[in-house]
Amino acid sequence: MGFASLRRKEGTKSAIHSAQPLGFGAATCSHFDDLDLLAPKFLLFYLFVASALYVHLRGRVRHRFLRQLTDHSTFMAPYNALMYLFSAVPNEPFLPIDRFPDLAPLASNWRTIRDEARSLFADGHIRAASGYTDLGFNSFFRRGWKRFYVKWYDDPLPSAKRLCPRTVELVESIPSVNAAMFAMLPAGGDLGRHRDPFAGSLRYHLGLSTPNSDGCAIWVDGERYSWRDGQAVVFDETFIHWAENKTDVSRLILFCDIERPLKSRIIAAMNHSFKATAIRATQTENAPGEKIGALNRAFSVAYYARLPGKALKKKSRLAYYSVKWLIIGGVLYLLLR
Numbered sequence: 164m165g166f167a168s169l170r171r172k173e174g175t176k177s178a179i180h181s182a183q184p185l186g187f188g189a190a191t192c193s194h195f196d197d198l199d200l201l202a203p204k205f206l207l208f209y210l211f212v213a214s215a216l217y218v219h220l221r222g223r224v225r226h227r228f229l230r231q232l233t234d235h236s237t238f239m240a241p242y243n244a245l246m247y248l249f250s251a252v253p254n255e256p257f258l259p260i261d262r263f264p265d266l267a268p269l270a271s272n273w274r275t276i277r278d279e280a281r282s283l284f285a286d287g288h289i290r291a292a293s294g295y296t297d298l299g300f301n302s303f304f305r306r307g308w309k310r311f312y313v314k315w316y317d318d319p320l321p322s323a324k325r326l327c328p329r330t331v332e333l334v335e336s337i338p339s340v341n342a343a344m345f346a347m348l349p350a351g352g353d354l355g356r357h358r359d360p361f362a363g364s365l366r367y368h369l370g371l372s373t374p375n376s377d378g379c380a381i382w383v384d385g386e387r388y389s390w391r392d393g394q395a396v397v398f399d400e401t402f403i404h405w406a407e408n409k410t411d412v413s414r415l416i417l418f419c420d421i422e423r424p425l426k427s428r429i430i431a432a433m434n435h436s437f438k439a440t441a442i443r444a445t446q447t448e449n450a451p452g453e454k455i456g457a458l459n460r461a462f463s464v465a466y467y468a469r470l471p472g473k474a475l476k477k478k479s480r481l482a483y484y485s486v487k488w489l490i491i492g493g494v495l496y497l498l499l500r
Contacts, residue, residue: 214240221247222256222384224403226356233491235360236401243362243401246434251424256383256404258365258397265337266395269369269417272333273393277371279327280345280415283311288326288449289347289415296455297447298462307352310418313343315446316438322449334419341438342420345371348379353407359400361442363434366400367419369393374410381406390414397421 199205218240219231231237252258260266269276283289289311291304300310313323319331327345334343341364348354359366373379373390380389384402398404408414425431444456476483 211241214244217244217247218401221254222402224356224385226358226403233487234358236358239360239362242437243360245430246362246423246425249425249427249430251426252365254399256386256398256402257388258399260395260397263339263367263397263421265339266367266397266419266421268333268336269367269419270393270395272329273369273371273417276327276330276333276369276417277392277415279330280311280371280417283326283345284347284415286326288322289345292447293451295463295466296459298459299445301462301466302357303354306354307349308354309347309349311345312447312449313345314340315342315344316420316443317446317454320449320453322453330417339422340367340419341422341442344418346416346418348406348408348414350374350408350411350413354405356403356405358403362399362401363423363438363442364400364420365397365423367395367397367417367421369395369417369419370414371417372413372415374408374412374414376410376412378409379407379412379414390416 215231215237218236219225219228225231226234236243247254252262280289289309291309292301295301297304300308311323311327312320313327313330313334314320319335323331330343334340368381368390370390370392373392375391377389380387381398381404382388383398383400383404388396388398390396423434425434441458444458446454446456447459448455472483472487475486
């Protein structure tokens with residue numbers, strides 16, 4: 164009886180041990196079986212991934228895949244894909260200037276605009292932001308790039324009305340101009356490869372005081388353009404682009420965001436609303452006391468929160484990217500669980 168009882172106990176233990184992995188596996192399989200891969204949250208995720216892949220593969224020049232994953236253009240991809248789908252202009256890096264006849268008064272009056280820009284520069288008004296209040300161009304400042312805002316998706320800045328009234332008048336006479344600034348790239352300066360995050364606009368550059376040399380140029384999706392005084396160009400800034408000034412003369416231009424022509428009135432109205440809220444929230448000041456948008460106010464705080472991450476990256480890139488991807492993976496898990 165004792166021997167038989169012992170055998171029964173061992174058999175029971177064996178059955179329990181063998182059943183444990185089976186139970187765990189069954190629970191795991193049951194969890195995946197319960198997933199509805201056509202649930203709305205997964206359909207939105209598929210749409211986001213498809214949009215992000217399109218943005219990454221669009222054009223001939225691309226970021227490295229891992230950089231693109233966390234680039235701001237990835238997070239804007241669903242919105243931008245909609246802009247590309249309904250765009251009334253070709254999906255090309257550079258667009259013919261004659262497609263935008265309403266912009267002609269700017270080029271016709273380039274000398275007037277240039278004179279005001281030169282005066283601003285001479286008086287020190289074309290400069291970098293005084294703090295971390297210009298998230299859109301913050302990385303440019305350490306490369307020597309400087310700017311003076313005329314307007315940014317809102318009414319002209321008070322300082323612009325006072326210091327460059329003729330430029331303000333010209334810009335305000337053209338409804339398709341959403342934003343305008345004077346932008347200076349110093350001799351020997353450069354801007355690294357990047358793509359702008361918002362496809363609801365196109366970019367207009369008007370040469371004011373330039374080196375008039377092929378040594379000062381911008382590349383958009385690998386196509387080169389060299390600035391010249393009095394000459395204008397329109398390009399799609401959501402293609403990867405970069406610039407360099409290898410001359411000994413600074414480059415000064417009028418830089419504008421213009422309305423992307425769209426085929427649908429509904430999509431155009433949606434784009435207008437997005438500009439009037441999200442994009443307007445990136446406005447900032449030329450001088451103390453001028454309006455700073457909500458996103459730039461948040462950036463001025465968030466920048467300091469990023470400093471520990473920057474210190475970790477400087478100490479160990481492996482540790483930095485390990486933590487970064489763990490956080491991203493955790494966020495995706497929480498969203499899709």
